[in-house]
Amino acid sequence: MTQETGFKNARILVAGGAGFVGSNLVHMLLAEDPKQIIVVDNLLSSDEVNVPSDKRVKFVVGSVTDTQVLANLPDDLDYAFNLVCYHGNQSSIANPMADHDNNLLPALTLFDRLKDIKTLRRVVYAAAACAVAEKTYDDPSPTTEEQPVSLVHDSPYSISKLVGELYGNYFHIRHGLPIVKARFSNVYGPREILGAGRWRGTAHTVWRNVTPTFVWKSLNGESLPLDNGGNTSRDFIFVEDMARGLMACALRGEAGGVYNLATGRETTILELANAINAATGNKSPLDLKPARDWDRSGKRFASTEKARTQLGFEAKVSIQEGINRTVEWTRQNTAVIQTCMDQHRKQLSQLG
Ligand SMILES: NC(=O)c1ccc[n+]([C@@H]2O[C@H](COP(=O)([O-])OP(=O)(O)OC[C@H]3O[C@@H](n4cnc5c(N)ncnc54)[C@H](O)[C@@H]3O)[C@@H](O)[C@H]2O)c1
DSSP: OGGGGTTTTTEEEEEEETTHHHHHHHHHHHOOOOSSSEEEEEOOOOOOGGOOOOOEEEEESTTTOOHHHTTTSOOTEEEEOOOOOOOHHHHHHHHHHHHHHIHHHHHHHHHHHTTTOOOOOOEEEEEEETTTSSSSOOOOOOOTOOOOSSSSSSSSHHHHHHHHHHHHHHHHHHHHHOOEEEEEEEEEEOOOOOOOSOSSTTTTHHHHHHHHHHHHHHHHOOOOGGGGGGGOOEEEEEEEHHHHHHHHHHHHHOOEEEEEEEESSSEEEHHHHHHHHHHTOOOOOEOOOOOOOOOBBBOBBBHHIIIIIIIIIOOOHHHHHHHHHHHHHHHTTTHHHHHHHTHHHHHHHHOO
């Protein structure tokens, strides 16, 4: 196949494809008429409801560190996306070994297997902007792809994401693996299911990231808790934009290259909370709290210049539109989300 035909008739691997971002990517890739999408996922932080029932999708429930799973991958893949992680920062702090086994090791084992597949046009790796962003509570400047990287990190998750990039670079230089590193900013949107997957040692198994947590609490009329008074800021990107960005990385990213996938806009958590309450009509007052002890990431947003000029990628969905769509999806999927949350009820109550 050729670059011009995009994903048409392509055979594509999406590791972590049952997860939040991975499943949105799979849904979007299906619209491009691929030959086959192979999803490999051990359902550690996801639910199989996210994997579309489509004869072109082959769902392998297993780990990409499993030698048999790796051996069974076809030798004629056109594209591969690695979206595996041990979700998320707090879980990795609670269990660094589990993070190693499901965040860093999967990158290594997968790259090592993929290096032998010569039909691969691109391998896109989900890297994290949080692993490279400058840590400041002053006015941040946009984080570029060339930002110097600190060797001091707040979580094993962040270390794994960074070393995953280093392995990607190594396999590119040594073995010609056509890696493209996509540095994600904070993704939000449909198919992020609170409580999806197995218990990972902290309440964040259920509550995951700030946006789905706030949307859920807001829909239930609860006060939204604002760490550090909501002063922290992030670059929030809607998941549909993220999936488009990942596809742009695969089609137009330079092998060995790194690209921020972001909006280039800074939104404080206070602004996010207000936007969510506006979308749901929640009138409960905000709950202002001190900063989390492990989190020194402060305020940040990403530079979008390189992705715009080299990939032709720009995020399209505004924060209010994205939140409205996330609220609507959450309303329509309350039963599935509640079931996933309920499976951790006992462990949550033991935390006190
Ligand atoms: N969502 C964000 O804001 C964000 C930000 C920065 C980076 N990322 C990266 O993007 C990727 C996707 O994140 P997400 O938010 O969709 O998380 P997610 O938890 O929904 O997806 C990760 C998927 O990996 C699967 N998985 C875990 N260990 C595995 C293993 N050993 N083998 C196979 N599958 C395994 C999980 O079951 C899950 O389906 C991750 O690599 C993450 O580090 C996400």
